Amino acid sequence: MLQTSVTICVPGTNTCQTIDKIQVDTGSHGLRVLASALDPSVALPLVAGASTGSVIAECAVFGSGYTWGAVRRADVKLAGQVAASTSVQVIADSAVPTTATDCGQSGLPMLSASALRGNGILGVGPFVADCGGNCAKTAMPRWYYDCGATGCAASALAVTQQVTNPVANFATDNNGVLIELPDVPDGGASSVTGTMTFGIGSQSNNLLGAATVLPSNSATGYVTTDFGGSQYGSSFIDSGSNGVFFPSTTLARCGAWYCPAAPQTFTATIRSATGAQGAVSFTVAQSTALFGTGNYAFDNLAGTASGVFDWGLPFFYGRRVFTAIQGRATPAGAGPYYAF
Template identity: 65%
Template sequence: MTCVLITAIVAASVTIAGCGGGGSGGNGSTGAAAPAASSPAAASAPLASSGASAASAPVVAAPSEPIAPANTVTQSTTPNVQPITVAQIATGTRNMLQTSVTICVPGTSTCQTIDNIQVDTGSQGFRILASALLPSLALPSVTTSTGATAASCTVFGSGYTWGSVRTADVHLAGEVAAATSIQVIADPVVPAVPTDCGNSGLPMLTATALRSNGILGVGPFSADCGGGCATTALPRWYYSCSSSTRVATALPVAQQVTNPISRFATDNNGIVIDLPAVAATGAASVTSTMTFGIGSQSNNLLGSAQVLPSNSTTGFVSTAFQGQTYSRSFIDSGSNGLFFALSTAPTCGFWFCPTAVQSLAATVAGINGATSNVTFTIGNATSLFASGNNALGNLAGPASNYFDWGLPFFFGRRIFTAIEASVTPAGNGPYYAF
C-alpha cells in the first residue's frame, strides 16, 4: 500500500445563518446571528496518492484490479459486538457516532476505558487526547531509527491532530489489538507543533475542538500512511522529535498508527455498522452496534449485500448523480452530513435548506463495475437543528467535486467496510458492501 489517509469530516459546532443569511465557508462562524446549530468543517475528500501528504489535493490512482475470488475466512467465537451511539454531546454537534474504548499498558492490567470516542470509517488508527488519559496509564513511546520520540501529524478535512506515537493494547468488545501504535494528541512530551503541520488547518487538540475525546479510525486500510511513509520522510506525517527539533522522518509500517481491527487475532478483516432508520425529523438518539469481522461469525455474514470494491490506493468508489460521475466518492461515518453538488436546493450556511424534503437517487459503483442504486432524502437543515434531535438522517450540504456519503447514509442500512488485502468471503478488501 502506498501512502494513504482517508480523512474524516470531524464536525465543528458553530452558529449558522438562516436561509439567505451570510454563512461563510471554512470553519468560521457565520456573520448573522441565528439559533445555535451543528455545522461541518470544510468538507474534503479522501486524501491519498503515492507519497502525497495528507494536506495535498486528492489524487485518484488508476483503477486497480478487481478483488480476488472468494476465500475461506478463519472462524471465530470471540465476542465481537461493540455498542455505538448517536446522542447529544457537549458541543451540540449532530450526527456524531461514538463509542467507548479500553486501552491498557501493553501486556498489563493497567487499563482505562475512555468514553466519547468518534467512530470513523474515513480514517485509520486510534487517536486519543492526552488530557483524557490518567497519569497512571504510562504508555510506551514509539521511537524512530535515531532513538528519538516518534510523533504524528494527521490532517483531516476540518483540521489537524498532533501528538506522540505510543503503543497500547486496544480492547473493543472481546477483541484485543495488542501492542498497537496509537496517536496521543497534544502529548506534553512533544508540545511544539511543526510549522507545516500547524499550517494544515484548525488545531484539533482539545475535546472541544475535536468534538470528542478521540477518534477510532476503522477505515479500509490497516495503517494511516503505509509504504510511502516507510521509505520517505514526508511532511505532515511522521516526525522525529528531540527537545529542540521536529524533523520529518520515515517510519516502518509496523510502527505507524494502525487500524486496531487489523490487529485482532480473528474477526480482523473489516467491520459492520448497523444503525436504525430515523424519522424525517430525526431522533433524539440512537443506540446500535458495530460488529467486527466479515464472514467470520454468524452475526457478520454478507448475505445479500452488494460488494463494491474500492480503489486500493485511495479507497474511492464512484457515484453517478444527476448526469455527473464523481470518481472521488467515499462512505464515511466521520462526516456528519451528506456532501455533494446540488444546484437545485437553496443553502443556509453550510447546509442545504430546501422548502420541502427532497427525494433523490444516485448509483454507487465499485472499481470492477458493480453498482448499487441508492435513494435518499435531504431536509431543511434549519428545521432539523430546531427539532433538537441529534440523529439526523437527511442532513446534507454542498460540495463541488466529490461525493461524501456521511453518517446520514448509515441510518437504516447495514454497511460493511473490508480492510485492504484481508481475506473475506467476497474476496480481498478493500471494499464497501451494503
C-alpha cells in the same frame, strides 16, 4: 457523531482505562485519544525516533481540521478483542508540545475535547495503517515527524510502527467491520443505539447475505458516485462525517449546509471499477429546520463539497454497512471494499 468506548492498556499489563466518547470513523485508520482523557497512571510507551532521545509524532489531517500528538504503543481492547501493542496517536501529548509548522497550517486544531467534540477517534477504515507504504519509503509532509531537542522534522516510518487500525491487529475477526444503525424519523432522533460487529463472514452475525459488494480503489479506498449527470470518482462511505456532502448547483445553502424550502429526494448510483453498483435514494431536508428540533441524529442532513461525494453518517441509518480491510480475505474476496 457515532461514538463508542475503548479500553486502553499499557502493553502486556492490566494497567488499563476505559475511555468513552470515542468517535467511530470508517473514513480514517487508527486510534487517536486526547492526552487529557488519559489517566497519568496509563503511561503508554513512546515510539522512538531515529536519534537518541527523539520520539515519533504525527499530524493527522481531517476534513474538519487536524490532530497533533506523539505516537505511543497500547493494547487496545474492544468487546473482548485485543489489538496488542498497537501504535496509537495521543493528541496534544506533552512529549511533543510544539505542533510542526506545516501541520499547524492544515485547518482548525482539534487538540481539545471541545474542538474534537469527544475524547478521540477510532479509525476503522479500509486500510491497515493510516499512511502505509508511501510514508515507509520517504518523509511525507503532514504525516510523521521525528521530534528531538531541536524540533520536529518530517520522517519516514515503517508501516508496522504507523498508527494502525486496531481491528487489523485482532487475532480473529480482523478483516473488517459491520455497522448497523436503525432508521430515524424525518425530523431526526435525540439519540440512536446501534452495533459495530468485527469481522466479515467470520461469524453468524457478520455474514454479508444479499449485500451489494463494491470493491474500492486499492490505493485510495475510493469508489465512484454517479449523481446529477456527473461522476465523482473520489467517493467514500464515512461514518465520521456528520452529513452527506456533495456538490450541487440547485440546492439552496445556509452556510455549509443545504437548506431547500421543502425536502428533496434524489437517486444516485455508487459503483466500483469492477462493474458492481448499487442505487441509493436519499433525501435532503432543510438544515435549519433540522437543527431547530434539538435532535442529534439525522438521515436527511447534507452539506456542500467540491469534487467529492462523501456518504456520511446519514447513509448508515437503516442499513447494514460493511467496510473490508485491504488484503484481508472475506467470502466476497479480499478488501478493500464497501458493502451494503
